[in-house]
Amino acid sequence: MKLPTKILLLVSVLITNTNGLSEEGKWDFTITPNSRPIFQEKNVFKGAELYIGINCETLVSDSKVNLNLAILQSPCWDPEDTYLELNNIITTNKATNSSKVYHSVDTYSCNDHIFLHEGTVVSNKTSRGGIYPLHEFSHDGVYVLGLSITSNNSDLLIHVHIEIKSDYGYLSAVDWPLLPFYGFMCLYYILLGVIWLVLSFLQWRDLLRVQFWIGGVILLGMLEKATFYAEYQVINNKGVEIQGAMILAEWVSCAKRTLARMLVIVVSLGFGIVKPRLGSTLHRVVGVGILYFFLAASESYLRITKAKSQSNRDLLVASVPLAVLDSAICWWIFSALVATTRTLRLRRNEAKLSLYRHFTNTLIFSVVASVIFMLYCLKVHHFVTCLTVWKDIWLEEAFWHILFSCILLVIMILWRPTNNNQIYAFVPLLDTADDNEEEEHLVNDAYGVKVRMHQKQHYQISPRNSVDDDLKWLEENIKSDPTLPTLDSDEELVNTRFEVSKMQ
Structure with a gap:
């Protein structure tokens, strides 16, 4: 296997899963006294505020609960060591406050709702409905919150509500850049769709079939970016994700990715340019598309519905x-x-050959750019013991959307509807009346057979007054060769009649 093919396989394996799950901003827990502590992590912007509310359900009046709350900032993106340190802080019951740690131990009467409001809060901050924030984060970073609740009443049922919100909303510091990004990409695809629709309307008589495929990819790309933007907007405003909306957004993305791959395949096969139809190959293209959509939809469904603590065996089986x-x-x-x-090189069709050279160079450039970007991500984000440059992790998801949009833009420019559309359309090989010189073409077909095609010299062409006479003349003067594929479809016959009618 050649080196470029190996690189291409590496790219396809690493970009299979590009869309991550966004972090919520609200969490609800139901616990009993003396249960295990609650731990929750989130990366936040400077100035984000923490709100905690507790609701007690008990038949014993004036129950007492002991709350042990600690917040610790992790120096690395992976807070595994921070969890252990946080657990030690909770067990010591020593209240210490610093720029990185907040710790408080208090006792409350659990009669109804409890809203914690003791903490380091800036005085100019206003409350939300009379509820003041418990803590304000003084630095950008990854924070881990730990909460332990104990009580002398064993029948107590405690509901804990936690919110972390910044000036930008409930989205985390890593996910928030994706909100304006998807908004911009949605507008970008709308602009591409309007331009493509106007060009197609102006040249609707001479549209190629592949141009309809391009229009379908643009439409699905627009829907994909709109659904992702709506998903992130809901999480940013409400703090919780809607699982059904997330699955819908992922499945729209799977449909776009499927049609995009089918588009690149049919363009690479020369559909409408070199071949008038794909024949049995079309069934393989459709079959591959259906299989890809099924696998991608299954993988995205498992990725969304499976909790992080659960086994990832099913997700691995789909990935x-x-x-x-x-x-x-x-x-x-x-x-x-x-x-x-x-x-195209053997047919000496320079116009179509130049078209495919530009397309091939675009795909090669995309592969090279993908490899460079992946090496950068592996070096900066993955092969490090402590990741501190975590604010640009969102680029790992955005890059693939940008790369495909660039490839789609190049395809749109190369296959744009113009007045010269038929230059790139498939044309059956016909003898020309004005060519009196003998030409010799060597065609190496799919069967590996070399065939010599000789054009007849010095034909006395009688006047042709009808299409039937033209077709009869073609049958009598064009030598048929059994080693070459014959024109056996009505579609090719229509194309032949169209070309002959233009010579009249």
């Missing part, structure tokens, strides 16, 4: 076949591109 299929699609694309450019 590995998806990566293998993506690798096969990439290999198919480049193999088809090689065959298509070879055919």
